[in-house]
Amino acid sequence: xxxxxxxxxxxxxxxxxxxxxxxxxxxxxxxxxxxxxxxxxxxxxxxxxxxxxxxxxxxxxxxxxxxxxxxxxxxxxxxxxxxxxxxxxxxxxxxxxxxxxxxxxxxxxxxxxxxxxxxxxxxxxxxxxxxxxxxxxxxxxxxxxxxxxxxxx
Amino acid sequence: xxxxxxxxxxxxxxxxxxxxxxxxxxxxxxxxxxxxxxxxxxxxxxxxxxxxxxxxxxxxxxxxxxxxxxxxxxxxxxxxxxxxxxxxxxxxxxxxxxxxxxxxxxxxxxxxxxxxxxxxxxxxxxxxxxxxxxxxxxxxxxxxxxxxxxxxxxxxxxxxxxxxxxxxxxxxxxxxxxxxxxxxx
Numbered sequence: 001x002x003x004x005x006x007x008x009x010x011x012x013x014x015x016x017x018x019x020x021x022x023x024x025x026x027x028x029x030x031x032x033x034x035x036x037x038x039x040x041x042x043x044x045x046x047x048x049x050x051x052x053x054x055x056x057x058x059x060x061x062x063x064x065x066x067x068x069x070x071x072x073x074x075x076x077x078x079x080x081x082x083x084x085x086x087x088x089x090x091x092x093x094x095x096x097x098x099x100x101x102x103x104x105x106x107x108x109x110x111x112x113x114x115x116x117x118x119x120x121x122x123x124x125x126x127x128x129x130x131x132x133x134x135x136x137x138x139x140x141x142x143x144x145x146x147x148x149x150x151x152x153x
Numbered sequence: 154x155x156x157x158x159x160x161x162x163x164x165x166x167x168x169x170x171x172x173x174x175x176x177x178x179x180x181x182x183x184x185x186x187x188x189x190x191x192x193x194x195x196x197x198x199x200x201x202x203x204x205x206x207x208x209x210x211x212x213x214x215x216x217x218x219x220x221x222x223x224x225x226x227x228x229x230x231x232x233x234x235x236x237x238x239x240x241x242x243x244x245x246x247x248x249x250x251x252x253x254x255x256x257x258x259x260x261x262x263x264x265x266x267x268x269x270x271x272x273x274x275x276x277x278x279x280x281x282x283x284x285x286x287x288x289x290x291x292x293x294x295x296x297x298x299x300x301x302x303x304x305x306x307x308x309x310x311x312x313x314x315x316x317x318x319x320x321x322x323x324x325x326x327x328x329x330x331x332x333x334x335x336x337x338x
Contacts, residue, residue: 030217062219112276113237113331114218114228116338121219126228126235133216133228133235 020102022127022136023080025093028064031134033127034091036099038082038139045077045092053081053088056146058137062121085143102127107136121145176286176320183292189324191289192269192282195247197301200315200324201271201280203288208232208270212281221336226281231270237336238268238279244334245307274328276335291315294324309333 022033023042043049059065078097079090108126110117117123117135122145124138176198178191189200208231215227215238224244229236242248268279294313301321302311310330315322 028217030219064217064219108235111228111235111237111278112335113278114221114225114336116336117219119338123219128230128235131214131230133230135219 020104020107020127021099022102023097023099024134025058025078025097027059027062027094030062030064031132032058032062032093033102033134033136034080034082034139035136038084039080040083041081042097043079043081043090045079045090049079049090050081050088053090054146055079055090055092056142058091058093082139084139085147087143089139089143089146091137102129119145176322177317178286178289180317181289181291181315181322185293186290187293188288189291189322190269191286191291191322192241192267192280193284193286194241194245194282197245197247197307198286198320198322199241199282200289200291200322201269201327205271205273205327206269206288207272207277209285210268210270210279212266212268213238218336224334225336229268229279231268231279234277236270236277236279238281239334241280241282245310246305247307271327271331274331276331278331278334280330291322291324299323306333 021036023036023039024031024033026032045055049055077092077095079092080097082089082091106127106129108128110123110125118138118141122138122142123135124141125136127134127136176191181191188203190203190206192199192201210231213229213231215229217227218225218237221227224240226238226240229238265284266281267285268281269285270277270279292315294315299308299311299314300316301314302308302323307323310325310333311323312326312329313324315324
């Protein structure tokens with residue numbers, strides 16, 4: 001059976017022709033990026049956060065293990081607050097977060113062999129920086145994935 | 154009383170699973186020849202139609218794919234393109250330690266491994282092989298049906314087999330291979 005390819009969606013700022021800005025984090029050695037335009041806040045994951053927000057352990061969702069132990073010296077895990085699918089999501093990540101610009105040419109579509117990632121975990125595209133490669137999370141797709149999982153319970 | 158420590162008998166290769174090194178490429182040539190890239194996964198020799206083969210590479214650095222099955226090793230950047238790489242031996246369930254490990258040591262070890270990038274069925278992926286022998290004009294299979302591949306995962310992706318005195322070559326259908334091996338929702 002051939003599964004039709006799911007079109008990849010680059011970050012909004014890249015699609016408009018400008019440089020994308022990604023909020024990046026590392027989970028078990030894998031770099032995950034979220035379009036900075038979609039991140040309304042970066043907050044302490046252990047704080048209560050916005051009322052009514054859905055908290056998502058991103059490492060667990062992606063099968064990339066725990067976000068990591070709390071760093072010594074008072075660091076804490078972060079949560080990216082995004083709005084998608086009519087609700088607020090708090091994506092719990094590691095403690096290290098950085099915002100970086102990305103040239104449009106660095107954004108790549110998902111290869112057809114792995115394009116099921118879009119439907120299963122909301123990964124919409126990839127970015128390449130030198131020899132390094134990372135995944136760009138499409139928060140709208142992620143919201144759809146979460147809604148589907150909730151409906152199937 | 155003298156006791157003798159007995160060793161476990163060495164695994165004797167069956168007619169269907171001759172040691173990989175015994176495959177005679179010359180015996181594969183003949184009428185109706187189709188160029189095939191001949192590669193080894195585990196102890197089995199496999200053939201891929203040459204027209205689907207894009208590139209051959211040493212094993213590259215790879216980024217893991219979230220939630221992918223174990224045979225999907227990761228994504229690699231090959232000639233500037235993001236390419237998924239799958240472990241052919243693992244996907245086809247041909248892992249047979251320690252015999253395969255011994256074969257690898259004899260045949261050059263990990264240094265002999267190569268990634269063959271193929272395009273088929275609208276997809277492109279790299280196949281990690283234990284060894285690549287090269288492109289050989291291989292004669293058409295003389296007997297119908299599958300013998301070595303029957304009853305195994307290999308059966309789903311094989312299009313034919315050639316038996317020679319030196320061993321068996323299983324010809325793969327690359328489009329079916331990539332469709333079976335791809336990451337599913």
